[in-house]
Amino acid sequence: MLVLGIETTCDETAAAVVERRDDGQATILANVVLSQIAEHAAFGGVVPEIAARAHVEALDLIIATAMAEAGRDFGALDGVAAAAGPGLIGGVIVGLITAKVIALVHKKPLMAVNHLEAHALTVRLTDGAAFPYCLFLASGGHTQIVAVRGVGDYVRLGTTRDDAIGEAFDKTAKLLGLGYPGGQRVEREAARGEPSRFNLPRPMLGRQDADFSLSGLKTALRLEAEKIAPLTHQDVADLCAAFQLAVVEMVVDRLRHGLRIFRERFGVPCALVAAGGVAANEAIREALLNLAAQEHVALMVPPPSLCTDNAAMIAWAGAERLAQGLCDGLDSSPRARWPLDQVGAPLPGPRPHATVTADGAALSSHSSLVGDRRGGEPRDCGPKAPHTSISTIDPFRPAGEEDGVSSNTVPSAVA
Ligand code: KG4
Ligand code: ZN
Numbered sequence: 001m002l003v004l005g006i007e008t009t010c011d012e013t014a015a016a017v018v019e020r021r022d023d024g025q026a027t028i029l030a031n032v033v034l035s036q037i038a039e040h041a042a043f044g045g046v047v048p049e050i051a052a053r054a055h056v057e058a059l060d061l062i063i064a065t066a067m068a069e070a071g072r073d074f075g076a077l078d079g080v081a082a083a084a085g086p087g088l089i090g091g092v093i094v095g096l097i098t099a100k101v102i103a104l105v106h107k108k109p110l111m112a113v114n115h116l117e118a119h120a121l122t123v124r125l126t127d128g129a130a131f132p133y134c135l136f137l138a139s140g141g142h143t144q145i146v147a148v149r150g151v152g153d154y155v156r157l158g159t160t161r162d163d164a165i166g167e168a169f170d171k172t173a174k175l176l177g178l179g180y181p182g183g184q185r186v187e188r189e190a191a192r193g194e195p196s197r198f199n200l201p202r203p204m205l206g207r208q209d210a211d212f213s214l215s216g217l218k219t220a221l222r223l224e225a226e227k228i229a230p231l232t233h234q235d236v237a238d239l240c241a242a243f244q245l246a247v248v249e250m251v252v253d254r255l256r257h258g259l260r261i262f263r264e265r266f267g268v269p270c271a272l273v274a275a276g277g278v279a280a281n282e283a284i285r286e287a288l289l290n291l292a293a294q295e296h297v298a299l300m301v302p303p304p305s306l307c308t309d310n311a312a313m314i315a316w317a318g319a320e321r322l323a324q325g326l327c328d329g330l331d332s333s334p335r336a337r338w339p340l341d342q343v344g345a346p347l348p349g350p351r352p353h354a355t356v357t358a359d360g361a362a363l364s365s366h367s368s369l370v371g372d373r374r375g376g377e378p379r380d381c382g383p384k385a386p387h388t389s390i391s392t393i394d395p396f397r398p399a400g401e402e403d404g405v406s407s408n409t410v411p412s413a414v415a
Contacts (some may be wrong), residue, residue, distance in 0.1 A: 004063070007309055008082075008233075009092055018316050083095055157210065259295050277308040
């Protein structure tokens with residue numbers, strides 16, 4: 001099964017082609033990411049309108065590049081997947097409409113994928129993880145512990161009460177003058193800092209639930225920084241190290257409780273899994289390894305470049321849904337907000353959102369739009385010049401700004 005994936009929910013314009021075999025094994029044939037860092041850097045974060053315009057200008061070429069790298073044409077696809085949310089709505093609209101056009105013109109099923117579901121399922125692409133597993137999902141807008149019981153079957157066990165962890169990394173970077181994108185820069189500074197110099201709080205530690213809270217830590221960091229301002233390079237490194245250690249200890253504690261709650265409700269998990277941009281953090285990955293050993297559970301974390309936003313995960317989630325007989329109508333709506341536990345369980349038998357005709361086209365059950373327009377002339381999607389350089393991801397190479405692959409900074413409005 002061959003699926004094209006499109007990702008445009010934040011500041012990465014990405015397209016990928018992924019093959020899923022019947023035994024569930026996967027091959028990434030192409031994974032192209034165009035980062036918009038240069039366009040947003042001057043503003044210290046992602047500007048939604050700039051992001052949407054940059055997606056419009058770049059997406060056709062990014063898709064063409066991915067298809068060329070995969071060595072396949074649209075006719076060879078079994079389906080087209082796009083992230084339909086949650087995210088910055090302008091960008092989501094660009095990606096979803098583009099996917100709808102390709103699906104319509106080439107008579108392919110459309111999968112309107114939840115971006116969080118794509119993060120949640122990436123470990124099945126990389127490691128073939130079996131259900132059920134306990135997922136730690138930490139990105140720029142979300143921090144959750146989730147029981148992943150099947151495709152479309154997600155039970156939230158814990159969540160953040162205020163900021164997401166990625167957001168806290170980004171705000172810390174901004175406060176300390178490290179700029180955007182924040183997570184990788186804080187991690188880099190922390191590597192040469194002394195964490196014990198500052199005594200920062202570990203919010204929620206020891207509580208019986210599996211929830212997170214980051215705002216107290218963020219405020220404590222600001223107060224410490226204000227006390228010693230102006231900051232030297234070493235002050236910044238020490239503050240980053242203290243912040244990162246506090247986050248790591250909170251994550252480990254929250255996951256210990258999350259795993260306990262998982263076992264109480266669903267039995268033994270097949271694995272502890274981490275996903276989302278924050279899971280690219282080496283200190284967090286190392287701490288999870290120790291935790292998994294203590295808890296006697298296997299740890300599975302995708303390579304950093306597949307933790308941060310990419311389109312291979314969208315293509316894969318689309319393939320997983322298509323393999324279950326799930327696809328979506330061309331009237332599927334883009335969504336700024338779309339909680340993971342509302343994605344919905346797959347239903348056996350007739351497809352819940354759309355039907356697939358004999359020639360493979362997805363027909364909406366509640367819209368005549370598709371039928372009216374099928375057979376129309378294909379739109380001219382000629383390539384246009386991108387804003388910045390395109391990079392192809394090697395999934396086994398760490399993500400880094402130097403190779404054009406970068407993490408996102410999602411403004412808190414998206415959280
Ligand atoms: O999953 P992602 O790429 O985009 C969203 O869906 O939000 O996650 C981006 C978030 C950003 O907040 C970024 O600062 C954080 O992940 N991040 C990191 C690291 N790399 C990315 N946080 C800590 N350490 C990192 N190495
Ligand atoms: Zn993401």
